[in-house]
Amino acid sequence: MPAVAERLYIVDGHGYIFRAHYGLMNSSRGERREVRLSTSEGMPTGALYVFSRMLMRLEEDFAPRRMAVVFDDKTGVRTFRAAMYPAYKATRKDPPEELQVQMDYFAKVVGGMGWPVLAVPGVEADDVIATLVEQARARDWEVVIFSADKDIMQMVGEHVSMIDALHQKTYTREEVIKKMGVPPEKIPDFLALVGDTSDNIPGIRGVGDKTAANLLEQYGTLDNLIAQNPVVPRISNKQPFGDPEQLERIQISRKLVELRRDVPLPVVLDDLVVGEWNLPELHQLFTELEFQVLVDKVKVRMPPADDVVVVPAPEIHQVASVAQAPDARIVVRADAIAELAAAARTAGRMAVTVELAPERLERAGLVAVVVAVGDLAPAYIPLGHRYIGAPAPPPPVDLAPLHAVLGDPAVAKVVHDAKTVIRAFAIAGVAVEGIVEDTMLAAFLLDPTAEAEPGEAAVQRLGGVLLPTRATIAGKARSSLETVPVERAAPWAGAITHALLPIAAQLPARLEASGLLALYRDIELPVARLLAEIERIGISVDTAHFKRLSAEVAGKLEELEHRIYEAAGTTELNIGSPKQLGELLFDKLGLDTKGVKRTKLGWSTEADTLEALVDAHPVIRPILDHRELMKLKGTYLDALPPLVNPATGRVHTTFNQVVAETGRLSSQDPNLQNIPIRSELGRKIRRGFVAAPGHVLIAADYSQIELRILAHLSGDPLLGSAFRDHVDVHTQTAAEVFSVPREQVTAEQRRIAKAVNYGLSYGQSDVGLARALDVTRTQAAEYSRRYFQRFPTIHKFMEDIVTLARAQGGARTLLGRWRPIPNLTSKSPQARHAAERMAQNTPMQGAGADLIKLAMLATARRITRENWPVRMLLTVHDELVFESPPSLADEVGAALQQEMESVYQLSIPLEVDIGIADNWADA
Known part of the structure; x- marks a missing residue:
């Protein structure tokens, strides 16, 4: 296989x-x-x-x-x-x-x-x-x-x-x-003919397995049988496919049996990852059912010599400055919850973490809420554990005092991942106000090269408390404590929550010392709350549109497959298998392997490799096109409809605030950042994102924001004047690079200039530019030379960025975001050059990320101030998408444009394009 x-x-x-x-x-x-x-x-x-x-x-x-x-x-x-x-x-x-x-x-x-x-x-x-x-x-x-x-x-x-x-x-x-008697793909037709008495599926009276198999072998499909209406011997109705009653039975049967x-x-x-056995749960279950043989099997896997049902709480090791947490309390009684809420009000400060069920966030329930106040033992409130003997959650009336204090902005809250905390409680109908510290956001700002950390990792790095991992507590590959006994979950989750308070007390000074406090307080923390609301609202999608588009793309994929098989000279090929493709291209077709990497599966068939060989054989281009269509079909066309929340009828993406080192937001489930913008299929995909009935979408998109930031930071007079004079910047660059008047610039010259503008401003190498333009490296190097000859200020600015970054160990953005870049002094030329390109593009990309966040906050404030029934639905790259009643759309669009163009004073004017339509593509 x-x-x-x-x-x-x-x-x-x-x-x-x-x-x-x-x-x-x-x-x-x-x-x-x-x-x-x-x-x-x-x-x-x-x-x-x-x-x-x-x-x-x-x-x-x-x-x-x-x-x-x-x-x-x-x-x-x-x-x-x-x-x-x-x-x-x-x-x-x-x-x-x-x-x-x-x-x-x-x-x-x-x-x-x-x-x-x-x-x-x-x-x-x-x-x-x-x-x-x-x-x-x-x-x-x-x-x-x-x-x-x-x-x-x-x-x-x-x-x-x-x-x-x-x-x-x-x-x-x-x-x-x-x-x-038939292949798998014909089984629906087969079962439609023979019927199924166990499921009460009618079929055709008198047609058995052998007759059905013979008919399908002769005529191919049920549709052909119906079209040709042959005589079927040995049954009472010799031509059942012409009988309206029988035909209806057949068609119903076909719909019933097709999966x-x-x-x-x-x-x-x-x-869908297998976790480890929940030994306490299985021990208790098999004991209750009196399966002694299976109880013994469970005991073999349990820790030696302890024939216990409840696993001991994890040991917590103190290795640094944060004090050891007192033993956690499991709180379920109304009086204990009221006392906890009163203590939080008196202290004026509390730490809160949540444990969630493993479903998607908009459908997940709270498994537990964990609260720490001062030196009191952290409180673990179980709300949704699922195992035999799990404590029943407190009724809503008993939780009311806690909900009230969570919604009181006068009581400061310390959390780890504010966005998730806000959303989780919002799903339960509880508002959380007064979040003043988020250890996840702070940790990321202090070191964005570290992966986004779970709570136990963050308290170790920031506070020195060494805790077992979540996998140790919940079981390998599990993310939820849902099936973990509360006696085991509470000490671990309580220790994390308790540690957040002293860690948070140190954060402002550490962020201030790093020049990051304003970015944290004024941008990242409020953006987290705004993202939680955007995720909660979601966006409507036209599922019928995606199904039609999926069928259309399926047809194109089939055409491409025929072209690939024809060019390859064989149909014995799994187009999706890199191993088989490598064998076809380099072993059977004998394409040049110079510079082609070897992997453990064989020759590399990654996109860059195939792009470089696209003229070497006619099979390459359809393979690349097939791969791109398959990716879009699987990622969007087929994946989006199942992601629609049946309760809201909308798709709720999840935004990542602590992934990209430049501060850019990303999203997942679905990933809305990677929908192609300029391709026809990308536009068709965007057309499937629609306004709710009785509304329109307003798209507000920054125009060439990163090139404007480059003009501002470099002070280049030619680039700056092009923007100030509202001249097409790519035409201006083409005129300079090709030494022709602007009015004589051709479409091809403008295309080249556009690639040069964006590529070289991000430190793109000659090899990268050659690949982007599909030209030789020599030609790309000549374009680079001409560009920097005509824009010497940009050339010097790029060199100065690298020099400064090498001296400081990293690069900063316009608003002070810090990005460590360790390989700037590497002895490896490849690693050093990659680090230099990173240093060159960080100021532009990072400033663009900061400005779109400022725009999110400014537009949200304006909508609130005007009391408009308008909602922000998406933030994608340099674009914001809103939903508005049609009667307000023009007024709102003009106001959004004004807010976005004035969020930050650059020497180059910011420009925002506004579009209004009933779908995202046309807005």
């Missing part, structure tokens, strides 16, 4: 349950036996026992790293199949009573083993499985499905197999054909 990036295992949860109930093949005697077990109180447990053993066997045999156990939803929400055909599954009998009483326990077993569990309201498990397979295919992952369901066989194919554990049978494409592959999922593939 070709090498794949990842392997995802999917278990058909209900399939496993019924297999467990109706018997398991006795591996020692080769006969079926019925497992009948019950507790001493008479509760049946046989299916649970066998189910648990089946999962453990699966873990032993396959050691899965990525996994999903998928169950049918039991919320009672009507499925689309039942809505379309009320008779669907209407004749199915309820599971036997002895199985029904066990149903609530199966997911607990799976969760205790650290396996992700999925069940989507109103959607059958088969459709969830199909969606997972489709998403994994898009990323070239291998998929192994544990099921015996013939419906799921339609998903089998390259990189996708299905295992029937009961009969120890693995189904590949070939094995599916042997069993069903949905676009179900909105509450998780992304990267979340």
Whole structure:
């Protein structure tokens, strides 16, 4: 099998349950036996026992790293199949009573083993499985499905197999054909013809498996059968495809058996990681069910000699100046919560952290709130732990005193990640005011080269308190404390929260000493609150538009695949496999490998490599185009509709404030920063982001802001005069570089000048410029020479930046943001040159990031001051997007333009373009 990036295992949860109930093949005697077990109180447990053993066997045999156990939803929400055909599954009998009483326990077993569990309201498990397979295919992952369901066989194919554990049978494409008589992709047509009595799917009366397989072999597809309406011997209605009644039955059957592959999922593939066993939870569960054999299996994994259910709290080591935290209190009583709130009011200062459920933030609930006040023991308030014996959360009325103090701006709050704290409480309907310190933002400003740190890492670096990692407490690869016993979670989370208070007391002096206090207080902290609100609001998307666009791109991908196969001279090629592409290009086609890197998979086929070879063979360009379309299809067209929150009907991206060292914001789930702006497909993607009914979008975009910052910082007279005189700056540069009057500049010369303007102002090398312009390195070097000859002030400014950065060890932005750049004195020319380019582009990119944040704050204040019903929806690069009633749009747009153009006084005027439309592309 070709090498794949990842392997995802999917278990058909209900399939496993019924297999467990109706018997398991006795591996020692080769006969079926019925497992009948019950507790001493008479509760049946046989299916649970066998189910648990089946999962453990699966873990032993396959050691899965990525996994999903998928169950049918039991919320009672009507499925689309039942809505379309009320008779669907209407004749199915309820599971036997002895199985029904066990149903609530199966997911607990799976969760205790650290396996992700999925069940989507109103959607059958088969459709969830199909969606997972489709998403994994898009990323070239291998998929192994544990099921015996013939419906799921339609998903089998390259990189996708299905295992029937009961009969120890693995189904590949070939094995599916042997069993069903048709390949996987024809199974929906096959089942539509034969029907399914267990699901009450009608099919065609008299058509059995063999007849259906023969018809599809002869005519290819169900659509062809309907179109040609052949005579079918040996059935009562010889031409069923011409009978309106039969035709309706066939078409309904086809819709019922075809699996949905676009179900909105509450998780992304990267979340489906197997964690470690929750030993206390499994010990308690198996003890309750009286599974002594399984209790013993759990004990083997537990710490030696301690036959305990609750794992001891982690030891906290003090290594520096912050005092050891007192033991955390688990607070659930109303009087204790009221006393905590009163203590916070008296002290006037409190630290607050939150623990969240593992779902996407807009859907996640609070698992716990942790509060520290002065020298009091930190309080751990459990609100959403999920395990047998977990404490019930306090009722809302008991939490009211805490909510009141959280909303009181007179009580100062210290947090780690203000944006998440604000959003988490907002989801619960609680406002948080008075946040004065955020240790995450402060730590990032002091050292932006460090990755964004979780709370335990931040208190170690800033305060010297050494704590176990979250993975040690929650289990490997888990992010939530949801299933961790509160006795274990509270001391750890309490120690983090308690440490924030003394750390925060030191932050202002440290930030002041580094020249960062104003940036922290006046920009980053208020921006965090604004981002929380933007994330909460979200933006509407036209899901039908994305589905149409996805189908359109799928057609283009198919055309590209034909071109690739034709140019390559073979169809035996997985276009998404770098290994196979490398073998095709460099081994079979014999392309020049000079300068091509080798990876552990073979020859590199990264974009830069292929771009350099684009003229070497006609197969290269369609491969690059195919790769780009696949990326956009997977990242946006197919991924966006499932990200729509059903409660709001909007997409809620997550902004990252502590990732880019220049201070630029980024976003994820979805990543709105990387949508191509100038390509036709990029514009079509943006057209899918729409205003809410009765509203329009207002887009406010800074024009050439980084070049204006360069003109301001360098003081270059030619570049400055072009902006002041409102001359097209790229035409002006072309006139200077090519020594022609402005009115004689050609479109090609302007294109080259534009690439030179942006590239060289960011320290781009001759090699990089050559690649951007698709010219030789010699030609690119000549453009660089002419540019700096005509703009000597910019040339000197760039040299001075590097000299200053080398002396200081880094670079600063217009508003004082500091970026350490350690390799400026490296002995490696490659590392040193990269550091020099970093020093050159930091002042422009960093100032641009600071100015868009100032613009966010200024426009938000103006909207509040005017009391307009206008909301900020997005911040993307140098652009802000708002939602407004149409009647106010012109007035609001003019005001936003005024605010943004006056946020900071440069020697070069800032200009903002305003667009108004019902979608983002046209705004």
